[in-house]
Amino acid sequence: MGGDNGPSVVVPGVALAQKRLAERNPRFLLHGDPDAIQAELDKHQVVCPACEVRPAQSVIPMDAKPAKALRGGRGSSLWNAVQAVKDGEARAAVSAGNTGALMAISRWQLKMIEGLERPAIVASWPTSKGVTTVLDVGANVESDGTELVEFAIMGEAFYRAVHGRHLKPGERPKVGFLNVGAEEEKGHQEVKEAQRLLRESNLGLNYYGFVEGNDIGKGTVEVVATDGFTGNVALKTAEGTARFFAGELRGALTSSLGGKIGALIARGALGRLRERLDPSSVNGGPLLGLRGVVVKAHGGSDPKGFANAIRIAADLADSDFLAEIERNTARLLSTVQARDTLAESA
Amino acid sequence: MGGDNGPSVVVPGVALAQKRLAERNPRFLLHGDPDAIQAELDKHQVVCPACEVRPAQSVIPMDAKPAKALRGGRGSSLWNAVQAVKDGEARAAVSAGNTGALMAISRWQLKMIEGLERPAIVASWPTSKGVTTVLDVGANVESDGTELVEFAIMGEAFYRAVHGRHLKPGERPKVGFLNVGAEEEKGHQEVKEAQRLLRESNLGLNYYGFVEGNDIGKGTVEVVATDGFTGNVALKTAEGTARFFAGELRGALTSSLGGKIGALIARGALGRLRERLDPSSVNGGPLLGLRGVVVKAHGGSDPKGFANAIRIAADLADSDFLAEIERNTARLLSTVQARDTLAESA
Numbered sequence: 001m002g003g004d005n006g007p008s009v010v011v012p013g014v015a016l017a018q019k020r021l022a023e024r025n026p027r028f029l030l031h032g033d034p035d036a037i038q039a040e041l042d043k044h045q046v047v048c049p050a051c052e053v054r055p056a057q058s059v060i061p062m063d064a065k066p067a068k069a070l071r072g073g074r075g076s077s078l079w080n081a082v083q084a085v086k087d088g089e090a091r092a093a094v095s096a097g098n099t100g101a102l103m104a105i106s107r108w109q110l111k112m113i114e115g116l117e118r119p120a121i122v123a124s125w126p127t128s129k130g131v132t133t134v135l136d137v138g139a140n141v142e143s144d145g146t147e148l149v150e151f152a153i154m155g156e157a158f159y160r161a162v163h164g165r166h167l168k169p170g171e172r173p174k175v176g177f178l179n180v181g182a183e184e185e186k187g188h189q190e191v192k193e194a195q196r197l198l199r200e201s202n203l204g205l206n207y208y209g210f211v212e213g214n215d216i217g218k219g220t221v222e223v224v225a226t227d228g229f230t231g232n233v234a235l236k237t238a239e240g241t242a243r244f245f246a247g248e249l250r251g252a253l254t255s256s257l258g259g260k261i262g263a264l265i266a267r268g269a270l271g272r273l274r275e276r277l278d279p280s281s282v283n284g285g286p287l288l289g290l291r292g293v294v295v296k297a298h299g300g301s302d303p304k305g306f307a308n309a310i311r312i313a314a315d316l317a318d319s320d321f322l323a324e325i326e327r328n329t330a331r332l333l334s335t336v337q338a339r340d341t342l343a344e345s346a
Numbered sequence: 347m348g349g350d351n352g353p354s355v356v357v358p359g360v361a362l363a364q365k366r367l368a369e370r371n372p373r374f375l376l377h378g379d380p381d382a383i384q385a386e387l388d389k390h391q392v393v394c395p396a397c398e399v400r401p402a403q404s405v406i407p408m409d410a411k412p413a414k415a416l417r418g419g420r421g422s423s424l425w426n427a428v429q430a431v432k433d434g435e436a437r438a439a440v441s442a443g444n445t446g447a448l449m450a451i452s453r454w455q456l457k458m459i460e461g462l463e464r465p466a467i468v469a470s471w472p473t474s475k476g477v478t479t480v481l482d483v484g485a486n487v488e489s490d491g492t493e494l495v496e497f498a499i500m501g502e503a504f505y506r507a508v509h510g511r512h513l514k515p516g517e518r519p520k521v522g523f524l525n526v527g528a529e530e531e532k533g534h535q536e537v538k539e540a541q542r543l544l545r546e547s548n549l550g551l552n553y554y555g556f557v558e559g560n561d562i563g564k565g566t567v568e569v570v571a572t573d574g575f576t577g578n579v580a581l582k583t584a585e586g587t588a589r590f591f592a593g594e595l596r597g598a599l600t601s602s603l604g605g606k607i608g609a610l611i612a613r614g615a616l617g618r619l620r621e622r623l624d625p626s627s628v629n630g631g632p633l634l635g636l637r638g639v640v641v642k643a644h645g646g647s648d649p650k651g652f653a654n655a656i657r658i659a660a661d662l663a664d665s666d667f668l669a670e671i672e673r674n675t676a677r678l679l680s681t682v683q684a685r686d687t688l689a690e691s692a
Contacts, residue, residue, distance in 0.1 A: 127590060141526065141533060141534045178579055180484060180487065180579065188488055188575060212578075212579070212582045213578065213579040213580065213583035213585070214582040214585050214586030215586065216586055217586030217589060217590035218586060218589075218590070226579075228526070229533070229576065232558075232559065233558070233559040233580050236558045236559025237562055237563070237580045238583050238584070238586075238587040239559070239560050240559055240560030240562055240564060241562075241563050241584040242591060243560070243564075244472075244474055244563035244564070245587075247474060252615040255615060256615050258613075259612045259614070259616075261608075261612070262607075262608040262609060262612025263608060265604050265607050266612070267604075268602060268605070269598040269599055269601060269602050269604060269605030269608070270605075270608075
């Protein structure tokens with residue numbers, strides 16, 4: 001029921017995912033208003049024997065505060081979707097609904113992996129070399145060194161589960177911390193501490209070092225870890241720049257006859273460019289750190305974007321990324337504890 | 347002597363600025379190795395009766411540490427350029443050299459405006475509506491609420507002095523703080539405190555509120571204030587995204603015959619697009635907060651970029667932006683002090 005367009009996007013998105021993932025035999029529980037969902041199934045003539053509609057009592061509004069959604073949300077479509085994961089009925093939940101509500105309800109129902117505090121949100125974007133994953137992009141406004149390493153752990157496990165096709169066989173994704181320079185002495189206390197901790201802990205990550213903002217578009221590393229404030233600003237700045245650039249290009253190609261004719265002749269190439277830069281091709285941000293798979297699709301998703309979020313959820317559910325996060329988080333915490341003990345006894 | 351290319355860019359840059367600023371009768375002191383400078387003047391057949399070469403004993407390397415540059419830099423070309431401002435011989439210094447050294451030497455020689463701690467670096471970039479200025483983009487890794495308001499004050503005065511042509515007559519530039527959402531309760535302590543302080547202080551700024559990363563490219567406000575860590579990441583992420591987009595466009599337009607022919611026919615439009623997005627057209631980041639005008643040109647500037655940095659320096663020198671910054675900073679500090687006194691007596 002969630003997102004700017006509700007079932008009118010979710011239902012065709014499910015239909016598309018069903019086709020794309022056919023060889024994995026996906027099954028779908030559609031939580032919400034049965035009439036509204038059925039109307040969309042009929043409208044799009046969706047034949048989905050693996051789809052089951054589950055009536056929900058209510059819908060959480062897109063602008064509801066997380067605390068209120070948590071208190072009053074029991075029985076809503078969003079609540080039930082997460083509940084199905086908890087009960088083992090579903091292997092993943094996908095929602096285009098209220099992000100704060102999804103996070104609060106998921107955290108309440110599924111609980112966090114031992115040692116982790118709050119879910120992190122991941123974004124993936126196209127780069128010259130493939131796809132780069134950035135986290136956190138919004139949930140954690142301030143993060144200390146330990147949390148930054150946790151983001152690195154979660155992002156790396158996510159990347160292998162979902163974007164593994166961009167890696168060579170046996171290759172592990174390179175991981176970097178976002179900073180204002182590559183040199184050791186650059187940056188604030190938290191990011192320096194994160195680098196020290198990651199090197200001390202025996203995590204088996206392919207750690208690259210500090211990276212800068214321009215390294216994201218270059219694809220210098222596959223996983224960029226940063227606090228939620230910086231990550232959110234970086235993501236939205238990149239979106240804004242891409243939109244500005246696309247607008248200027250459109251303006252240039254429609255402002256003169258030469259531009260128009262040129263654009264017409266080059267339309268195949270420009271269409272492929274648009275496809276490559278289409279945010280729906282990398283849409284879908286999982287909430288990482290939970291004991292279960294929950295993927296947030298963009299509120300403004302189109303059916304392709306929603307289908308892609310489902311693909312990400314399926315990839316995660318079919319991988320052992322949760323076990324890997326648990327393992328590496330435990331290693332990290334034992335390093336932190338050993339150091340704290342050493343500091344106390346000194 | 348500074349920058350990646352030394353006098354081979356600076357000298358033609360000066361020649362270009364001399365032409366562009368002709369009606370303002372600029373005069374130039376060129377500090378450095380007289381032979382190297384003269385060779386470039388000859389090579390480019392620069393006729394510049396208003397240029398005077400000032401021999402310097404040394405050149406600060408691009409990779410020298412600021413502290414070392416400060417200790418050993420006396421008599422270097424960079425030192426002498428700043429010294430000339432201090433001595434009242436020059437009204438502004440422009441350098442494409444070592445940023446850290448320029449900052450340390452400027453701060454040492456010119457001193458900061460009363461109440462300000464460290465210089466801030468400004469970046470300006472093209473947006474759908476004109477130009478938006480972002481600061482700080484690199485000098486101050488952590489900033490409290492008061493410092494964020496100082497950036498707002500400095501950025502606003504800078505914008506009016508240098509980019510005033512983008513404003514309607516009598517209009518003041520809109521100012522916003524970079525945050526992860528527009529709502530009052532969003533963000534960390536520092537940015538919330540900054541918003542409160544700016545509203546309480548009687549600064550006469552045209553304050554808009556919180557803005558997000560995508561608002562930069564949209565041109566929602568003319569001045570975006572943020573800490574140096576976030577600003578640096580945002581600037582470099584935007585650069586990286588623009589470069590990625592340009593690379594993909596080039597790839598699309600050269601990968602097929604249709605693309606190539608289309609690009610050929612649309613070359614006028616694409617050329618104007620390149621011109622509009624050319625970073626050299628907004629190049630030149632002044633160091634703000636000093637008692638004098640110092641502009642840092644990008645190390646990789648071309649002559650056009652360097653000439654633009656000179657134009658910015660001239661605009662700043664011809665405005666009363668220093669007095670305005672002093673006035674508003676004093677107002678801000680009296681607000682902070684009054685509040686602290688109130689808190690103590692309570």
